Amino acid sequence: MSLILGEPTFTKTSEIRDYCENGRKLIRPLANEFRIASEELKAALKEIPGQSPWLLGADSKVRAMIVAKHLEHAAEGVEATCAGLIRTWLSFDKHFLQDMKKSKRAFDIKG
Numbered sequence: 001m002s003l004i005l006g007e008p009t010f011t012k013t014s015e016i017r018d019y020c021e022n023g024r025k026l027i028r029p030l031a032n033e034f035r036i037a038s039e040e041l042k043a044a045l046k047e048i049p050g051q052s053p054w055l056l057g058a059d060s061k062v063r064a065m066i067v068a069k070h071l072e073h074a075a076e077g078v079e080a081t082c083a084g085l086i087r088t089w090l091s092f093d094k095h096f097l098q099d100m101k102k103s104k105r106a107f108d109i110k111g
Contacts, residue, residue, distance in 0.1 A: 013097065020089040024082050031078040038071035 008015040045064030
């Protein structure tokens with residue numbers, strides 16, 4: 001099975017970094033896409049006549065905002081996913097790479 005991000009074995013530091021970076025690059029544009037689509041959907045749905053003539057279309061505007069809000073939540077989910085990918089790399093760096101860097105210190109004769 002071939003995935004868009006590949007099938008990393010996570011045996012090298014570069015594979016972990018590349019996986020997180022490529023995942024972020026892949027899904028990040030979706031956040032803007034969903035936000036724009038949300039505004040467009042809201043504008044289109046506001047034009048549908050409301051059910052009550054006494055409300056002068058206010059009911060249609062409220063319903064349009066409710067429906068479009070779901071796309072805004074989807075955009076927030078994409079942003080949370082991007083943040084999670086960044087946190088994955090930073091956590092790996094903190095918990096594993098820092099220890100590796102400390103253990104590779106040069107031997108100091110004077111010290």
